Amino acid sequence: MGLEIHRPEGIRLQKVLAAAGVGSRRKCEILIEQGRVTVDGEIVDQLGVRVDPEAVSIAVDGKRVAVDSAHVTVALNKPFGVVSTMSDPQGRPDLGQFVAEYDERLFHVGRLDAETTGLLLLTNDGDLANRLAHPTHGVSKVYVAKVRGRLTKAVCTRLKEGVDLDDGPVRATSAQILDTSKDSTLVQVELHEGRNRIVRRMLDSVGHPVLELVRVQFGPIRLGTMAPGDVRRLTPSEVGELMDDAGM
Numbered sequence: 001m002g003l004e005i006h007r008p009e010g011i012r013l014q015k016v017l018a019a020a021g022v023g024s025r026r027k028c029e030i031l032i033e034q035g036r037v038t039v040d041g042e043i044v045d046q047l048g049v050r051v052d053p054e055a056v057s058i059a060v061d062g063k064r065v066a067v068d069s070a071h072v073t074v075a076l077n078k079p080f081g082v083v084s085t086m087s088d089p090q091g092r093p094d095l096g097q098f099v100a101e102y103d104e105r106l107f108h109v110g111r112l113d114a115e116t117t118g119l120l121l122l123t124n125d126g127d128l129a130n131r132l133a134h135p136t137h138g139v140s141k142v143y144v145a146k147v148r149g150r151l152t153k154a155v156c157t158r159l160k161e162g163v164d165l166d167d168g169p170v171r172a173t174s175a176q177i178l179d180t181s182k183d184s185t186l187v188q189v190e191l192h193e194g195r196n197r198i199v200r201r202m203l204d205s206v207g208h209p210v211l212e213l214v215r216v217q218f219g220p221i222r223l224g225t226m227a228p229g230d231v232r233r234l235t236p237s238e239v240g241e242l243m244d245d246a247g248m
Helices: 013-019 025-033 127-132 154-160 200-206 236-245
Strands: 038-039 042-044 058-060 072-078 115-121 142-146 162-167 168-170 173-181 186-190 212-219 232-235
Touching: 013 025, 013 038, 013 058, 025 038, 072 236, 115 127, 127 236, 142 200, 154 173, 162 200, 186 200, 200 212
Parallel strands: 115 212
Antiparallel strands: 038 042, 038 058, 072 115, 072 232, 142 186, 142 212, 162 168, 173 186
């Protein structure tokens, strides 16, 4: 392997992993001995390896691990009526109340309009936030919408082929019907775009205005069973997956 063993500079790999929250020092040593840890793509199975955590990419079981403990990234299930700003001069409910317990100054990655609920990421990692929000990286977002009327498979095909909006065309990566009632449809839409109110405008353009909208996934991060207003800190592995999606 290309890594130099017992070199004087750097931090022991198991200590880096433990500090990142992967597990106890002993658990991290076991992971290394089992050959489940890679550094810059090379398997490390000896405990003497020292690394510069800011200069290498570390993965466990093939999943990248974020090792910078100074960075905090959290997931929030944004409730209805909350505006996507950290503080609001008009006194409307904002995001600041949900992350007040964190000493770090967090800011939101992208935004959801006040009427849209669901998964919103907040972080103090400016580079990660910029890359996740930048359209060139095309990080996937998945929404579930309750729309007016009985949406058909033909309309799903239209959404995947693309529709024209005032600010340019947009195409869904996937669109599938989850449930249908007499006068409404539950549809899941995946996009790689983040334009303002893009899902609402897209569905409105095909004749099915949105009645309710929730974002259930951002990149590899899923909303899961989080209740409205719940906040949880992402694990190092989850942040690592986000970094991979963002091309970092």
